[in-house]
Amino acid sequence: MATLTGNAIIGQSGGPTAVINQSLVGVIEEAKKTAHIQELFGARHGVRGIVNEQFVPLKAVPDALLARIAQTPAAALGSTREKPDADYCHKIFQVFEKNNIRYFFYIGGNDSADTARIVNDLAKQAGYQLRTIHIPKTIDNDLRVHDHTPGFGSAAKFVAAAMIGDNYDNKSLPGVKVNIVMGRNAGFLTAASVLARKSKTDGPHLIYVPESPLSEEKFLADVERVYSKLGRCLIAISEGVAAPDGKAWAEKMAENLEEDSHGNIQLSGSGALGDFFANLIKKKLPNPAGKKLRVRADTYGYLQRSFPGFVSKTDAAEARLVGQMAVKYSAESDIDGSVAMRRTDASKYQIETFLTPLETVARETKHMPPEFIADGNNITKAFINYAKPLVGPLPKVGSFDELK
Amino acid sequence: MATLTGNAIIGQSGGPTAVINQSLVGVIEEAKKTAHIQELFGARHGVRGIVNEQFVPLKAVPDALLARIAQTPAAALGSTREKPDADYCHKIFQVFEKNNIRYFFYIGGNDSADTARIVNDLAKQAGYQLRTIHIPKTIDNDLRVHDHTPGFGSAAKFVAAAMIGDNYDNKSLPGVKVNIVMGRNAGFLTAASVLARKSKTDGPHLIYVPESPLSEEKFLADVERVYSKLGRCLIAISEGVAAPDGKAWAEKMAENLEEDSHGNIQLSGSGALGDFFANLIKKKLPNPAGKKLRVRADTYGYLQRSFPGFVSKTDAAEARLVGQMAVKYSAESDIDGSVAMRRTDASKYQIETFLTPLETVARETKHMPPEFIADGNNITKAFINYAKPLVGPLPKVGSFDELK
Numbered sequence A, B: 001m002a003t004l005t006g007n008a009i010i011g012q013s014g015g016p017t018a019v020i021n022q023s024l025v026g027v028i029e030e031a032k033k034t035a036h037i038q039e040l041f042g043a044r045h046g047v048r049g050i051v052n053e054q055f056v057p058l059k060a061v062p063d064a065l066l067a068r069i070a071q072t073p074a075a076a077l078g079s080t081r082e083k084p085d086a087d088y089c090h091k092i093f094q095v096f097e098k099n100n101i102r103y104f105f106y107i108g109g110n111d112s113a114d115t116a117r118i119v120n121d122l123a124k125q126a127g128y129q130l131r132t133i134h135i136p137k138t139i140d141n142d143l144r145v146h147d148h149t150p151g152f153g154s155a156a157k158f159v160a161a162a163m164i165g166d167n168y169d170n171k172s173l174p175g176v177k178v179n180i181v182m183g184r185n186a187g188f189l190t191a192a193s194v195l196a197r198k199s200k201t202d203g204p205h206l207i208y209v210p211e212s213p214l215s216e217e218k219f220l221a222d223v224e225r226v227y228s229k230l231g232r233c234l235i236a237i238s239e240g241v242a243a244p245d246g247k248a249w250a251e252k253m254a255e256n257l258e259e260d261s262h263g264n265i266q267l268s269g270s271g272a273l274g275d276f277f278a279n280l281i282k283k284k285l286p287n288p289a290g291k292k293l294r295v296r297a298d299t300y301g302y303l304q305r306s307f308p309g310f311v312s313k314t315d316a317a318e319a320r321l322v323g324q325m326a327v328k329y330s331a332e333s334d335i336d337g338s339v340a341m342r343r344t345d346a347s348k349y350q351i352e353t354f355l356t357p358l359e360t361v362a363r364e365t366k367h368m369p370p371e372f373i374a375d376g377n378n379i380t381k382a383f384i385n386y387a388k389p390l391v392g393p394l395p396k397v398g399s400f401d402e403l404k
Helices: A020-033 A047-051 A063-070 A086-098 A110-125 A152-172 A188-196 A216-230 A249-253 A272-284 A313-332 A381-391 B020-033 B047-051 B063-070 B086-098 B110-125 B152-172 B188-196 B216-230 B249-253 B272-284 B313-332 B381-391
Strands: A006-012 A037-043 A055-057 A101-108 A131-136 A176-181 A206-208 A233-238 A295-299 A337-343 A351-356 B006-012 B037-043 B055-057 B101-108 B131-136 B176-181 B206-208 B233-238 B295-299 B337-343 B351-356
Touching: A006 A020, A006 A047, A020 A037, A020 A063, A020 A101, A020 A313, A037 A047, A047 A086, A086 A101, A086 A110, A101 A110, A101 A313, A110 A131, A131 A313, A152 A176, A152 A188, A152 A233, A152 A313, A152 A381, A176 A188, A176 A272, A188 A206, A188 A233, A188 A381, A206 A216, A216 A233, A216 A272, A233 A272, A249 A272, A272 A295, A295 B295, A313 A337, A313 A351, A313 A381, B006 B020, B006 B047, B020 B037, B020 B063, B020 B101, B020 B313, B037 B047, B047 B086, B086 B101, B086 B110, B101 B110, B101 B313, B110 B131, B131 B313, B152 B176, B152 B188, B152 B233, B152 B313, B152 B381, B176 B188, B176 B272, B188 B206, B188 B233, B188 B381, B206 B216, B216 B233, B216 B272, B233 B272, B249 B272, B272 B295, B313 B337, B313 B351, B313 B381
Parallel strands: A006 A037, A006 A101, A101 A131, A131 A337, A176 A233, A176 A295, A206 A233, B006 B037, B006 B101, B101 B131, B131 B337, B176 B233, B176 B295, B206 B233
Antiparallel strands: A037 A055, A337 A351, B037 B055, B337 B351
């Protein structure tokens, strides 16, 4: 099949990452080089900007501005949480026809891949020539086929660095500290806190991920054991951590939680879960090791996904690459799909990209494999080996304890 | 008076900063060069380490380790919130006599300066030759005589960068976002969020500091006005913000707040205040501009004071400098005091250090001057001019809105 000539559209969807615009700029710079993409329209706020025809002509954007946009967190075109139904998709498709759009690039997670898949199927049914390429982004790192996703490395670097600082804060003024990390279903980001450890006594001392059910009894016994031994305890808890009955602690705790239009319950943007665990410790474990207990909680919140100037270089480069490759695949291949990465070398970190069918990315997500989790409260060396190259170098720190 | 020869002790006290160990290392490297300081003992966890004689011999620490410790957040010697009474100070003084300690360096805020002052007075009364030098650190920036304090610039850089990211996050997925910033009595750190603004529509759109009483009515009217105009609203609120009756909102809100041993109420280490303001908006302002309101809250928490690898270069250098100068002053001068900085040039940023009497630093703190605050919800150009050189360059970002 010959390469289609026509216009292209690109949109961004779902939660921000610190490198999502690297992918956008990757698409723009590659599209500028190609003949088969005539106009490249940027849709404002994802699918909403498509149906409303709110477009930014992206080939005309000056390079100097693109360079700054590439290192700006959060969707530069605007994002959306809207999940289009059949009617909505039909409208999208009409706009595509009207504007001779032959290429549809959609940057997002599994929900966005599903939207792309539905629009693509509609085009096929109508016999309308359309190439649909999904470009992955999610700090959750939970796409099924992808070794990892752009956005994760930078969020993981932020979490690991925050935990390094908090470990020294906690050493300096000992107590129990609870840190809530993003991750609704997958524990990858919370697990990244393990990268903060340099010595045996460094925190986080306990790491809880959604994949391991956590009972109140186990939690309190864990905290008491660590505190009795070290006189302090630093804890990383995923916002999606669940009780043994399978229900998320956040759900059990809250009475009036909001739901977004994907049926997801609001876990972020509130400090309630951290305070819940801190209060549990204060109430049920008031006096371990015979000392008055100092318990604090922080919720890392939106900083994890949108803190500027502190990205993983590997992550930024890979986010750019998957954008560039999306345009290359659109010319070379007559299949639609999601740009994925896989490792090509067992001895050192090296990746290649490939195109995976949209239906392998859409809807369902991936969980942490069992070999990454230990004892329901710890993360293994296998995860460290997996995550370290994605995060890159962390701030160098030191302690007088090293003199011992 | 001839320079005293004897041993020296150094301790760290109060909340962590990202550069507090720069000052510690400044003292160590300068002490290594001097003859009048024979041994330099590091007291573990401030005054507690003095009375328990838990010392680290600091002149023997290898330079390579010191280089790493200098860039490690939070007191490397350990900190304390203990405020010694007369008995306690007497014990400190006994340890000084026993170990021939003639120099007492204490890194901390106004509470630490007060401790230093009391110990110093006790020595004077006993006719014991002692030089007491307080070395300033506090992210609150609230010491009375000091133009600014080491630790503030780095915390301010973190807050400004976080707010830059959150501004783009909020543009990307519009809604109302409340961010709680540290600062019990002084609004300097919350005010630093203003540095995130590049264009007229950039957030934070509302900035509330403890110096300006805030009524529920004003708060809701402000939010409604901004949201109606921009379709979004990014808010920075100081943890110490007070109601018109002078009571902190955190106090009004909470029933079971902890107090530390200085009589300070626990404001940090909980997401409650942010959630309180978010819920207030949800409840009383459910539907401004005819749209369902998306309201989220983050509490920046301990990250502000202990995030590694993201310090202000100016702040780090000045923190080192005040440590070095403390040792120099101890040799040259027969007076005790706190090492302070003042600006020496109106046209460009330049500082010099001087020694100010301990009683000018102890106990009372400084507030934001009225010329830094506008309309009870904004921060002025005068503050921006004051704070910018302390924070240094911020991450470069860009938006397609610049094309308009």
